Amino acid sequence: MFSKKLRSIPPAAKIAISFIFVIVIGSVLLSLPISNLETSETTYFDNLFTAVSLVCVTGLSTLPIATSFTLFGQIICIILMQIGGLGLMTILATLIMRMGKKMRYSNTIAVKEALNRDELGDFKTYLTSILRYTFVIEGVGMFLLAFRFVPDFGLASGLFVSLFLAVSAFCNAGFDNIGTQSLQEYVHDPLVNLVVTTLIILGGIGFSVWFDVTYNVQSILKNKARGGLKRLYRKLKTHTRLAINMTVALIVIGTVVFLLVEWNNPNSIGSFTVGQKLLASFFQTVTMRTAGFATLDYELVEPFSLLFFIGAMFIGGSPGGAAGGIKTTTFALIALLIVSEIKGQKHVNYAHHTIPFETVRRAIVVVVTFTCFLLAGVSVLMLVEDQPFLFLLFEAVSALGTVGASVNLTPELSHISHVVLMILMFVGRIGPITILLSLSRKSRKTKDQLYAKTTILIG
Incomplete structure (x- = not known):
């Protein structure tokens, strides 16, 4: 009876339930005495908030990880971030297939939707590759970060800090176990800045982009074909090209804008050298779209920078990865529409390809639904908090976009606001469309209806 009910649950609901399950278990584990330092002031509510933020790979917290949790507690944090970044269903599906067992079709569909994949072919290889690439990239990141943190913290602690930061960066989680000010102490450190930003980009650009690039690189090397990057770019899928183009464009534009706006601000980068300004601007731009680390105090930057960052957080990363937001490709489709x-064209085209109307319509629904959740969240925050609107909007977008950046506001908010942020983080990680689908109950009698056309004035 139970297995029948389980099979009847829609794929979208299975995704949501899997995240809720991990959050509840995580909050309990973080509340155990073995997880908390003797000086820790965390309550179960704090641990629940942290668990939601960890599993939803956001980075917002009411209390710092470093001063709250023991080694055991921080290991639980790493596990929750890893599960949150990859998704519980993805990990379980991989283990099941590795044991030679087959998944039910409904569960396969759920995993496919969780990964934003449009096909089911060779699923076992795809899932195994995700885990392999993830652990290899995080391992390399940990190795490189160890060159900085082992001298700073000693061998054992330095390696653990490197591991924690590598997993957090790749999963776009934004947590650290260094102190209370994120990575501000390393604002001028090229190694930490470049390794962390590289991990963020790789984790946020999407699994399908990795595999497409890797496959074509291997194909060119195997066939010893000439043409270099141009040939490689032409062979990439349309989605891959769009995701890469949007990622590069947003990083370049964001870096330049932040650099120009904050150039003379003594509270941010005004006193830095030109190279230090460029490094800090690049880091803030990359982390602000998806991760939430900080090498600067965002409370001290110009209001325009905060507003610009709100737009960047709203867009987020690319589909099929650990990033949040409406996604780069969704934003691109709306812009192309x-x-x-404006041109008076009936179809939306990109790179000599016409994008199906169903895809464009879904992009519109994603943006509208995302915006509705954001407005609802900000409205509640405005009702219960006496804080500047820009700060509240920044906090809400950071939660919904699963970014985790804050203007030092999260610990000061009320429990009601924390609940709102938890809901926004959960919706942002699962996806607003998945949330709506998980709540819907479509009747078998429901059919698409086509009536006589009519005209409605708009604009």
Whole structure:
């Protein structure tokens, strides 16, 4: 009876339930005495908030990881971030297939939706590759970060800090176990800045992009074909090219804008050298879209920078990875739709390909739904908090976009606001469409209806 009910649960609901399950278990584990330092002031509510933030790979917290949890507690944090970044269903599906067992079709569909994958072919290889690439990239990141943190913290502690930061960065979680000020102490450190940003980009660009690039690189090397990067770029899938183009464009534009706006601000980068300004601007731009680390105090930057960052957090990373937001490709489709409308074209085109209307419609629904959740969240925060609107908006977008950046506001908020942020983090990680689908109950009698056309004035 139970297995029948389980099979009848829609794929979207299975995704949501799997995250809720991990959050509840995580909050209990973090509340154990073995997880908390003797000087820790955490309550179960704090641990629940932290568990939601860890599993939803956001980075917001009411109390710092370093001053709250023991080694055991921090290991639990790493596990929760890893599960949150990859998804529980992805990990379980991989283990099941590795044991030679087959998954039910409904569960396969759920995993496919969790990964934002449009096909089921060779699923076992795909899932295994995700885990392999993840652990290899995080391992390399840990190795490189160890060159900085082992001298700073000693061998054992330095390696653990490197591991924690590598997993957090790749999963776009934004947590650290160094102190209370994120990575501000390393604002001028090229090694920490570049390794962390590389991990963030790799984790946020999407699994399908990795595999497409890797496959084509291997194909070119195997066939010893000439042409270099141009040939490689032409062979990539349309989605891969769009995701890469948008990622590069947003990073370049964001770095330049932040650099220009904050150039003379003595509270941020005004007193830095040119190289230090460029490094700090690049880091903030990368982390602000998906991860939430900070090498600067965001409370001290210009209001325009905060507003610009809100837009960057709203867009987020690319589909199929650990990043949040509406996603780069969704934003690109909306922009392409506007351009085609201005030109008077009936179809949305990109790179000599026409994008199906169903895809464009889904992009519109994602943006509208995302915006509705954001407005609802900000409205509640405005009702219960006496804080500047820009700060509340920044906090809400950071939660919904699973970014985790804060203007030092999270610990000061009320429990009601923390509940709102938890809901926004959960919706942002699962996806607003998945949330709506998990709550819907479509009747078998429901069919698409086509009536006589009519005209409605808009604009």
